[in-house]
Amino acid sequence: MKTASTFRELEPEGPRVRVRFAGRDLLLREGGNLAAELLAAGVTPFRRTPVSGAPRAPFCMMGACFDCLVEIDGVTRQACMCEVGPGMEIAMPFAERDGDA
């Protein structure tokens, strides 16, 4: 779920807020792009596909591919189209049920 990230922040300064991803506490830059911040925190994969269970993580970062889908406070969203907010509860979508994309 969490590995040493190969992504490095050039400007790591700035306020950070606590969010939870799949039960794990993370400190992310407030207002940052959620997909980017999760990558920097070493999160991978973001989800497993409903078809085969294959792992996926951000691919396009521009809202087109839907591979960065996560479930935020119960709603499935594209992580790359969201900003980090304090106390976000993030889960892998389709994690514990049969999903239909």
Place this chain on the structure above:
Amino acid sequence: MRDADLVILGAGPAGMAAARTAAEAGLVVVLLDEQPRAGGQIYRDVERAGERRAAILGADYLKGADLVRDLPHPNIRHLAGATAWQVEEGRRVAFTLDGEAELVEGRRLLIATGALERPMPIPGWTLPGVMTAGAAQILLKQSGMVCEGAVLAGCGPLLYLVAAQMCRAGTPPLALVETQTAADRLAALRHIGGALRGWRALAKGLGLLAELRRAGVRRYTGASDLAVEGGAQAQALRFTAGGRAHRIACSTVLLHHGVVPNTQVARSIGVPHRWDDAQRAFVPERDPWGRAAGLEGVFIAGDGGGIGGAGAAALAGRLAALAVACDLGRLSPGERDRAARPLRAALSRELAVRPFLDRAYPPFAGALRPGDDTLICRCEEVTAGDIRRYASIGCLGPNQTKAFGRVGMGPCQGRYCGLTVTELLADANGRSQDETGYYRIRPPLKPVTLGELAALAASQSKETAE
């Protein structure tokens, strides 16, 4: 419901330039964009780039700051963070903003939705750690993030730019694995005249290559048989180059072999498209002002109408805005044409280098017609072999593949498989890409929740009551 003289979809160079030109002509403009700040993908977050990021990203990126700075105008309403999900009756747009759906109707509509990375299906391209080169740039532009130990693979000038930016950031790529061949370079020489007219682009490319040489980045050209290895994460890129098999261990692979017009909105309202062989993609049919064929009052400007780059996009946006201002009686045809003349001359200079680039960096053949086992529909996990099998039992067009195997019916709605499906079916059936066609795109273009829709219903009934 809001209304406006001109509704623009997309705040990239085309949309921003069009908004300003239209506003100056006295038109009321509503500019919708999905991102929190204007700029599009090419100028993403340009107004917030500090000194360090500016030095890494370079002068061409910073040019976008002028367009962003010019955007505030009493006649321009820029709705940032607005996701358009349906265009009805030509010019009414449904969108979601702050969790509520809304409608805006324009007397004219300008689609300025830009480009997408050309799908590059190779074995392993769905693994975590495989991203587009554009995604790496977005991470750098918006989040100031760089990637250590990445391999860049594919072809085209954007790869050189990304590689150079990674070097400047102190995280050079492990290697640049390029698919174009010596024969491509030779064939491109036929277009050297145009390239010399567009000498600035050419000089920039040569400068980037020199920068990569100085940084000692390993380059392979004429690469084929590209495949990403890995289970839970990318672990290596395999390829053949110079008659030898290579394997580079890496956990990030950045793919790119050109960009293609994002035609989702135009297709959803029935704008006719035709296959452009040089750009190897479908382009919407338009007149020289960007006016879409067969639809009243709809314009398309920028890369969404055919790939020309950011400079060309801004010029095309201005041209479309002049035509709209003339349509709506704010400019006489003479005033419009006078204002357009220098823009057209500049546009022609911007586009001069394109034929050279298109020929020098053709899409990677192995990704246009992938092997049978390669996934081509990322969402529904359908392989190239599946598509060929559908063709063998009579499937002629992309829409039929949906019934055979849900291809293109996942959340991305065909954005990253559509062109591959067209190419595979055209090849298997011995028909042209135009005869084969593309998916029928239907709304919602982006997901919309019932709660967001309910907000729309509530505001509509309130308006009716009033």
